Amino acid sequence: MVFTAERDHVRKRLVTVGAFVLASVLSAADLTGKWTGTFSEHESEGKGALLILQQSGNELTGTAGPDQEKQFPIQNGKVDG
Numbered sequence: 026m027v028f029t030a031e032r033d034h035v036r037k038r039l040v041t042v043g044a045f046v047l048a049s050v051l052s053a054a055d056l057t058g059k060w061t062g063t064f065s066e067h068e069s070e071g072k073g074a075l076l077i078l079q080q081s082g083n084e085l086t087g088t089a090g091p092d093q094e095k096q097f098p099i100q101n102g103k104v105d106g
Contacts, residue, residue, distance in 0.1 A: 056080045056104065080104060 057080045063071035077096065078087040085102030 056085060078102075 056078050058078060060076040060078065062074045064074055065071040073091050074089070075092055075096070076087065076089045076099075078085060078099070083104045085099065085104050087099050087102070088096035089099055090096040
């Protein structure tokens with residue numbers, strides 16, 4: 026069982042990863058698809074990140090999490106740029 030504080034921390038880190046991915050590819054016509062990568066804190070070993078995105082116009086929906094089994098919904102996502 027994941028403690029609430031740890032789960033919130035994972036969500037915050039995934040939002041940071043998602044923001045970085047989105048900032049890196051905002052010039053792309055469509056962000057729909059599966060995006061994978063890693064993130065790390067301080068000097069710790071990198072952990073996996075998986076974003077499953079669906080873009081319709083400037084609206085962005087989908088999920089983000091450390092892997093396929095642990096996904097959290099993306100709410101009120103917007104593409105601007």
